[in-house]
Amino acid sequence: MSFFNDLQKVLRQNIREYGMFIALFLIMAIFTITTKGVFISSRNISNLLNQTGYIAVLAVGMTLVIVIRHIDLSVGFLAGFLGAIAAIALVSWGLPVYIVIPLVMALGAVAGCITAFPVAQLGIPSFVASLAGWLIYRGAILLVTLKTGTIIIPDAAFNAIGNGYIPDIPGLNFLPDVHKLTLLLGLVAIVFYIINEINSRKNKMAYNFEVLSPGVFALKLTFISILVALITWVLAGYNGLSWTVVIVLIVVGVYHFMTTQTVLGRHIYAMGGNPEAAQLSGINVKRLIYVVFGSMGMLSALSGILFASRLQSATTTAGTLFELDAIAAAYVGGVSAAGGVGKVTGSVIGALVMLSLTSGMNLMGIDISLQYIVRGAVLVAAVIFDVATRTSGK
Amino acid sequence: MNTPILEMKNITKEFPGVKALSNVSFRVAEGEIHCLVGENGAGKSTLMKVLSGVYPHGSYDGSILFGGVEQKFSGISDSEKAGIAIIYQELALVPEMTVYENIFLGNEIKKGLAVDWNETIKRAGEVLKRVRLNVNPETRVKDLGVGKQQLVEIAKALSKDVKLLILDEPTAALNEDDSENLLNLLRELKDHGVTSILISHKLKEVIEIADSVTVLRDGRTICTLDAQKGEVSEGVLIKNMVGREINNIYPKRAKKELGEVVLEVRGWSAYNPILGRTILRDINFNVRRGEIVGIAGLMGSGRTELALSIFGNPIGYHIKGDVYVKGDKRQFHHPHDAIVAGIAYVTEDRKGNGLVLIQDVKQNITLANLRQISKRAVVDDNLEVQVANEFKSSLNIKTPTVEQKVMKLSGGNQQKVSVAKWLFVRPDVLILDEPTRGIDVGAKFEIYTIMNRLVSEGMSIIMISSELLEVLGMSDRVYIVSSGRIAGEMPIEEATQEKIMQMATN
Numbered sequence: 001m002s003f004f005n006d007l008q009k010v011l012r013q014n015i016r017e018y019g020m021f022i023a024l025f026l027i028m029a030i031f032t033i034t035t036k037g038v039f040i041s042s043r044n045i046s047n048l049l050n051q052t053g054y055i056a057v058l059a060v061g062m063t064l065v066i067v068i069r070h071i072d073l074s075v076g077f078l079a080g081f082l083g084a085i086a087a088i089a090l091v092s093w094g095l096p097v098y099i100v101i102p103l104v105m106a107l108g109a110v111a112g113c114i115t116a117f118p119v120a121q122l123g124i125p126s127f128v129a130s131l132a133g134w135l136i137y138r139g140a141i142l143l144v145t146l147k148t149g150t151i152i153i154p155d156a157a158f159n160a161i162g163n164g165y166i167p168d169i170p171g172l173n174f175l176p177d178v179h180k181l182t183l184l185l186g187l188v189a190i191v192f193y194i195i196n197e198i199n200s201r202k203n204k205m206a207y208n209f210e211v212l213s214p215g216v217f218a219l220k221l222t223f224i225s226i227l228v229a230l231i232t233w234v235l236a237g238y239n240g241l242s243w244t245v246v247i248v249l250i251v252v253g254v255y256h257f258m259t260t261q262t263v264l265g266r267h268i269y270a271m272g273g274n275p276e277a278a279q280l281s282g283i284n285v286k287r288l289i290y291v292v293f294g295s296m297g298m299l300s301a302l303s304g305i306l307f308a309s310r311l312q313s314a315t316t317t318a319g320t321l322f323e324l325d326a327i328a329a330a331y332v333g334g335v336s337a338a339g340g341v342g343k344v345t346g347s348v349i350g351a352l353v354m355l356s357l358t359s360g361m362n363l364m365g366i367d368i369s370l371q372y373i374v375r376g377a378v379l380v381a382a383v384i385f386d387v388a389t390r391t392s393g394k
Numbered sequence: 395m396n397t398p399i400l401e402m403k404n405i406t407k408e409f410p411g412v413k414a415l416s417n418v419s420f421r422v423a424e425g426e427i428h429c430l431v432g433e434n435g436a437g438k439s440t441l442m443k444v445l446s447g448v449y450p451h452g453s454y455d456g457s458i459l460f461g462g463v464e465q466k467f468s469g470i471s472d473s474e475k476a477g478i479a480i481i482y483q484e485l486a487l488v489p490e491m492t493v494y495e496n497i498f499l500g501n502e503i504k505k506g507l508a509v510d511w512n513e514t515i516k517r518a519g520e521v522l523k524r525v526r527l528n529v530n531p532e533t534r535v536k537d538l539g540v541g542k543q544q545l546v547e548i549a550k551a552l553s554k555d556v557k558l559l560i561l562d563e564p565t566a567a568l569n570e571d572d573s574e575n576l577l578n579l580l581r582e583l584k585d586h587g588v589t590s591i592l593i594s595h596k597l598k599e600v601i602e603i604a605d606s607v608t609v610l611r612d613g614r615t616i617c618t619l620d621a622q623k624g625e626v627s628e629g630v631l632i633k634n635m636v637g638r639e640i641n642n643i644y645p646k647r648a649k650k651e652l653g654e655v656v657l658e659v660r661g662w663s664a665y666n667p668i669l670g671r672t673i674l675r676d677i678n679f680n681v682r683r684g685e686i687v688g689i690a691g692l693m694g695s696g697r698t699e700l701a702l703s704i705f706g707n708p709i710g711y712h713i714k715g716d717v718y719v720k721g722d723k724r725q726f727h728h729p730h731d732a733i734v735a736g737i738a739y740v741t742e743d744r745k746g747n748g749l750v751l752i753q754d755v756k757q758n759i760t761l762a763n764l765r766q767i768s769k770r771a772v773v774d775d776n777l778e779v780q781v782a783n784e785f786k787s788s789l790n791i792k793t794p795t796v797e798q799k800v801m802k803l804s805g806g807n808q809q810k811v812s813v814a815k816w817l818f819v820r821p822d823v824l825i826l827d828e829p830t831r832g833i834d835v836g837a838k839f840e841i842y843t844i845m846n847r848l849v850s851e852g853m854s855i856i857m858i859s860s861e862l863l864e865v866l867g868m869s870d871r872v873y874i875v876s877s878g879r880i881a882g883e884m885p886i887e888e889a890t891q892e893k894i895m896q897m898a899t900n
Binding site for chain 2: 262273
């Protein structure tokens with residue numbers, strides 16, 4: 001009996017965090033039924049994740065921007081513009097991929113800092129500063145593709161980022177249709193997760209801190225393990241892990257660690273919660289604006305690379321409305337417009353929710369007009385849920 | 395005089411898990427000034443929210459009689475219609491709007507569909523005269539000082555033909571002059587038949603102005619005292635508020651050993667280029683090891699600007715002058731530099747720029763010194779909880795866990811979290827700006843005790859305060875600031891309220 005009491009308590013206390021997962025699960029279940037299982041097929045899920053990639057990396061950066069009470073509207077066309085630069089660097093300048101990618105990402109970071117300059121130094125609202133960026137980068141894309149129009153990228157290594165999959169372990173003959181390395185990685189992830197959780201629990205117990213009761217703890221481990229196993233199994237059924245997913249996982253991992261475990265992360269959230277208090281606590285608030293916008297710019301570059309690689313070309317309209325998709329993903333993912341609250345993992349789930357809606361409704365053959373309306377309704381519903389649980393919660 | 399204008403009978407109000415008011419009875423006679431006192435959390439604000447309809451009829455038990463009629467307010471607009479106006483500590487004015495717009499906000503005088511601005515301005519002028527506020531009604535509210543803004547709020551209430559005026563800690567943010575003005579105004583309004591309820595932590599002014607006083611403690615009415623019968627005195631009030639006698643509000647230190655000069659400021663001046671005004675002029679002061687230096691002065695005299703600019707956060711001012719820490723000349727370009735040099739600043743506005751309210755106790759405590767609990771820029775969460783728990787017990791912070799959000803704590807406990815945050819930096823000099831504003835007697839005593847412990851351990855404290863008794867009770871030496879200058883300095887033995895006040899208003 002106490003097990004269920006514990007479970008109830010944990011669920012109630014963390015309803016905000018789990019709400020997003022439950023919503024995603026529901027959406028997936030509904031589409032699986034309405035599409036007679038096509039939605040959950042390996043091929044569709046794999047596609048869905050690859051489509052989410054370039055929005056997800058933007059949403060990660062946007063999370064931090066919104067947490068520090070700012071906004072960046074320029075990221076969509078910045079991504080498109082930097083994608084075009086990457087294409088030009090590969091095609092016209094003949095630079096190799098391993099130079100182009102870091103170069104473009106560095107350019108992105110610089111572009112982010114340029115947006116940050118009027119915001120940090122002059123106190124100009126980021127909405128205005130980044131709206132200017134939106135216009136400028138839109139013009140910049142048109143400018144660099146003026147003579148050529150769409151630039152086709154012939155580089156196989158570059159295109160693999162958006163279309164390729166990790167290689168399988170050679171020489172294994174069992175389970176011919178299943179991607180073995182993906183399964184292995186999934187298994188490693190589960191083992192790593194369990195060991196990590198047990199260690200952290202032990203550590204907490206050594207300090208005499210409150211921990212989950214053994215029953216609930218075991219349930220949590222089992223649940224997450226099964227979830228990871230399922231996802232891996234579905235992905236392994238179709239080509240395995242794509243490079244896009246690998247990149248997104250790395251980005252999310254790095255940013256999740258940065259925001260939750262490091263001094264920098266603490267400073268960012270403190271600034272979001274109360275900028276004056278952060279400043280008086282010796283935190284260099286101006287520098288943080290540069291850091292957060294710089295990281296946003298860098299991730300915009302990554303988004304642009306993912307998108308160009310996926311299309312195997314740089315187009316004149318690349319990046320259109322990406323910024324709004326990223327902002328919506330962040331809000332759906334529980335980031336607060338008032339600042340100081342929000343998780344990068346939440347935003348990525350938010351991106352998945354929005355892309356699942358698009359994908360599911362496409363499969364059902366629902367007209368694009370209705371799709372927009374449904375997505376708008378979900379955005380509002382998610383934010384209402386978030387506000388309601390925040391005010392009533394602990 | 396004895397007919398009650400207001401009678402609240404057997405009011406009980408419960409929140410999930412807490413009984414905020416239990417069986418409270420509260421009776422206010424027509425035409426009197428009735429003070430409501432009690433520690434933070436005693437239920438004063440809840441009672442007033444029940445009265446004004448913020449908690450609508452049905453959400454509490456008991457009955458309210460106003461003007462002899464039973465009232466069932468379902469919202470603030472109902473109680474306003476009945477003639478009850480409440481003025482909160484946080485003013486509800488729109489800073490960018492003019493005085494007359496604010497006075498008639500929500501109550502606009504109309505001619506047809508449009509607002510009749512001429513009539514509005516005329517009527518605003520009349521009501522401003524009633525509160526003796528001599529400003530042009532077309533001034534923007536943001537250009538007025540806090541004291542005058544308070545008067546605008548009262549004018550707003552009067553414009554609605556108010557019978558009962560409730561003021562929630564109106565003088566908390568006011569200096570002595572403005573406070574005195576406000577109290578005089580209440581007396582005048584009383585002569586014109588307006589009844590007032592005054593909630594205040596400042597017992598001195600309660601004693602000065604009250605016709606009767608009701609004391610609440612732990613959600614119950616403890617007693618109602620009649621001033622004319624001589625029942626009201628500081629001792630009686632404190633005893634009833636805390637349920638125990640505090641013989642001395644200011645604990646004495648066992649021994650005082652003053653060491654070398656730790657912080658010295660020479661020739662400090664600040665100029666505000668936007669207003670084109672000199673804020674601080676040629677200020678010199680110092681503090682020794684183990685010493686509490688009081689900085690007294692009225693609000694607006696430049697005390698907070700002085701502290702902030704020394705702390706490396708001069709908000710756009712041009713600064714001249716030198717700071718010496720333990721004899722070495724230092725320059726602080728950012729609060730970070732000051733912290734590294736061993737200076738900490740506990741701000742006067744803990745909610746505005748002191749604490750991150752949406753974060754929990756432990757995160758607030760460690761914010762200014764995360765390096766201490768991290769390895770290679772990675773924060774050790776477990777060590778953090780341990781540090782926070784140590785402060786929780788050593789400063790007696792009343793919170794269920796250190797994972798509690800700071801916004802859920804009472805004012806006194808929030809202040810302790812602010813202090814804990816800066817103690818974790820282990821400073822040599824602790825600057826406390828209004829350390830006990832808006833907190834109750836019990837918590838004040840605890841803060842004073844902590845201050846005494848810190849200086850006896852060799853820390854130096856600079857205490858900025860507008861409460862003269864606090865300055866006199868706690869300091870070893872007093873500087874008086876007036877109009878951006880040091881108007882005087884004296885050892886505590888020579889200081890009296892009169893002397894300080896004279897210099898401060900000079």
